[in-house]
Amino acid sequence: MATTTAIVLFILMILSLIWAWKILNWLWLKPNKLEKFLREQGLKGNSYRLLVGDIRDLLKMRKEATSKPMNLSDDIAPRVFSYFHHSVAKYGMSLLVCIIFDYYSIFP
DSSP states (O other), X not given: OHHHHHHHHHHHHHHHHHHHHXXXXXXXXXXXXXXXXXXXXXXXXXXXXXXXXXXXXXXXXXXXXXXXXXXXXXXSHHHHTXXXXXXXXXXXXXXEEEETTEEEEEOO
16 A cells, blocks of 8 residues: 555656646746747847736836827827837847747847
């Protein structure tokens, strides 16, 4: 009885380690590896941030842009796409934006 319990616990421990490795790979290792390769190819942008990505900056800039009144003659792009407009102005047309777990690239 003790040996079957030990075997079951050993198998559960191995499965939990495999699961933990897959989660670590999915949340941290793979995005950082992808970011490294894209930076080597010349893409610029913010660094990877676990779980949230650039969503905090995006929401902050959207709230800031919509809080100000706008004339009808104004350019609407900076207001509607405030984060992307800011990122293109900061990094140029070849940039990398991370929203949650997906990377988006904007190429000229």
